[in-house]
Amino acid sequence: MTFHIGAKPGEIAETVLLPGDPYRARWAAQTFLKDARLINEVRGMLGYTGTWQGHPVTIHGTGMGMSSLSIYVNELIRDYGAQTLIRIGSAGAMQPQVKVRDVVLAMSACTLTAPSNGIFKELNFAPTAHFGLLKAAWDAAERLGVPTHAGTIYSSQLFYDERPDLQEQLQRHGALCVEMEAAELYTLAARYGRRALAVLTISDHLLTEEALPADQRERSFGDMVEIALHAAFA
Ligand SMILES: Nc1nc2c(nc(Br)n2[C@@H]2O[C@H](CO)[C@@H](O)[C@H]2O)c(=O)[nH]1
Numbered sequence: 001m002t003f004h005i006g007a008k009p010g011e012i013a014e015t016v017l018l019p020g021d022p023y024r025a026r027w028a029a030q031t032f033l034k035d036a037r038l039i040n041e042v043r044g045m046l047g048y049t050g051t052w053q054g055h056p057v058t059i060h061g062t063g064m065g066m067s068s069l070s071i072y073v074n075e076l077i078r079d080y081g082a083q084t085l086i087r088i089g090s091a092g093a094m095q096p097q098v099k100v101r102d103v104v105l106a107m108s109a110c111t112l113t114a115p116s117n118g119i120f121k122e123l124n125f126a127p128t129a130h131f132g133l134l135k136a137a138w139d140a141a142e143r144l145g146v147p148t149h150a151g152t153i154y155s156s157q158l159f160y161d162e163r164p165d166l167q168e169q170l171q172r173h174g175a176l177c178v179e180m181e182a183a184e185l186y187t188l189a190a191r192y193g194r195r196a197l198a199v200l201t202i203s204d205h206l207l208t209e210e211a212l213p214a215d216q217r218e219r220s221f222g223d224m225v226e227i228a229l230h231a232a233f234a
Contacts, residue, residue, distance in 0.1 A: 002080075004042055004043065004045070004071050005042060005047065005072070005076070005079070006039075006040050006041065006042045007039040007047060009080070011039040012060075012080040013049055013055075013056035013057050013058040013082075014081060014082060015055065015056065015057050015058070015083070015086075015232045015233070016058045016059070016060055016076055016082045016084070016085050016086070017058070017060075017087075017088050017225070017229075017232075018059075018060060018061075018062045018087045018089075018185070019059070019061055019087075020061065020063060020064050020089050020181060022044060022046035022063075023046070024221065025047060025048060025059045025060055025061045026046050027221075028059050028088065028225050029050060029059045031222065031225070032052055032059075032225055032229065033050025033051060033059065034050050034051045034052070036049070037049060040060065045060070045061045046061055052229050053229075055233050057229070057232070058082075060076065062087070062181060064159075064180055065180045066111075066114055066180060066181055066183060066184035067115055067184075069181045069185060070184050073085060073185055077194060078192070082194065083195065084133070084195045084196075085189060085194060085195070085196045086133065086196070086197050086198070086228045086231065087185050087200075088199055088228050089179055089181060089199075089200050090200060090201050090202070090217075090221070091104060091178060091179035091201070091202055092177055092178045092202070092206050093177050093202045093205040093207070094154070094167070094171050094175050094176060094177055094178055095149075095171065095174070095175075095176055095177075095207075097149070098202055099147065100205055100208075100212050101147075101201070101216070101220045102146075102147045102148065102201075103141060103147065103149070103199060103200065103224055103227060104148070104150070104151075104153060104177050104199075104202060105129070105134055105138060105149070105197065105198070105199060105200075106129055106150075106151075106152070106153040106176075106182045106198040107129055107134060107150050107151055107152060108129070108152045108153075108186075109127045109152065109155045109183035109186055110153070110154050110155065110183070111155050111156075111157070112156070112157065112163070113157055114127075114184055114187065116184065116188075125187060127182070127186035128190070129186060129196065129197045130195040130197055132234075133196070133197035133231050133232070134150065134231075136230065136232075137197060137199055137228065137230070137231035138150060140226070140227045140234070141227050143230075144230075146227065148227075149176050151175075151176045152174060152176065153175055153176055153177050154175045154177070154178045155179060155182050155183035155184070156178055156179070156180050159180065177200060177202060181198070182198035185198060186198075197228070197231060199224050199227050199228045199231070200224070201217075201221050201223070203220070
C-alpha cells in the first residue's frame with residue numbers, strides 16, 4: 001500500500017485503464033471486466049482489478065487535473081509496476097470536424113503549464129503517445145466503426161480557463177480537443193519508460209456549445225473502453 005493507494009502488492013495489473021472519475025472506473029470494471037474486485041477506495045478514488053479476455057486489467061480513477069493524475073500514476077508505476085497506462089476520459093472538442101460522441105486519440109498533448117515544468121525548466125518537452133498503442137487503438141476504432149480522430153490535444157490546468165487567446169491559437173494550430181490530464185500521463189510514461197495513450201470521448205463542444213446528455217454518456221464511453229482494451233492487448 002502507498003500514500004494514496006490501499007491495494008496490496010500484486011493486486012494491481014501491469015495494464016491500467018485510467019478514467020478521471022472513480023465512478024466511471026466502477027462502471028467500466030463492472031461492464032467490461034470478469035471477476036472485478038475493489039482494490040482501492042482511499043479518499044474515494046476507486047480502483048478495480050479483474051480480467052478481460054483472460055488478461056489481468058486494473059481500472060483506477062485519477063481525479064481531475066494533471067496534479068491529481070501525477071499522484072496516482074507515479075504510485076501505479078513506482079510502487080505497483082504498471083507497464084501500460086491508458087487514459088479513458090472525456091474532453092471538449094475544439095474543431096468543427098470533431099463531433100460530440102466522437103473518439104479522439106491524443107498523439108501529443110500541449111500545455112501552458114504542467115507539473116513537470118519544474119524538471120524541464122526552459123525545455124519544451126513534447127508529451128507523446130506510445131506509437132504501438134496509438135496504432136492498435138486506431139485499428140480497433142476502424143474495426144469497431146467508431147468515428148475517430150488522431151492528433152494533438154490541449155491539456156489545460158484549468159477548467160475555467162481565462163485565456164481565449166490561447167484557445168484561438170490552439171484551434172488555429174489544429175488542437176482537436178481540451179482535457180486536463182493526458183500531457184502529464186505521457187511525460188511520466190516517458191520518464192519511466194512505460195507505454196501510455198489517451199483515448200478520449202468528446203462530451204462537449206467549445207464551438208457549438210453542444211453537450212452530451214448524461215444518459216447518452218455511458219454508451220458513448222463504452223466504445224472508448226473497448227478501443228483501449230483492444231489496443232492494450234493487440
Ligand atoms: N478544461 C476542460 N476540461 C474538460 C472539458 N470537457 C471535459 Br469532459 N473536460 C474534462 O472533464 C473534466 C472537467 O469537467 C476534466 O477532467 C477534463 O479532462 C472542457 O471543455 N475543458
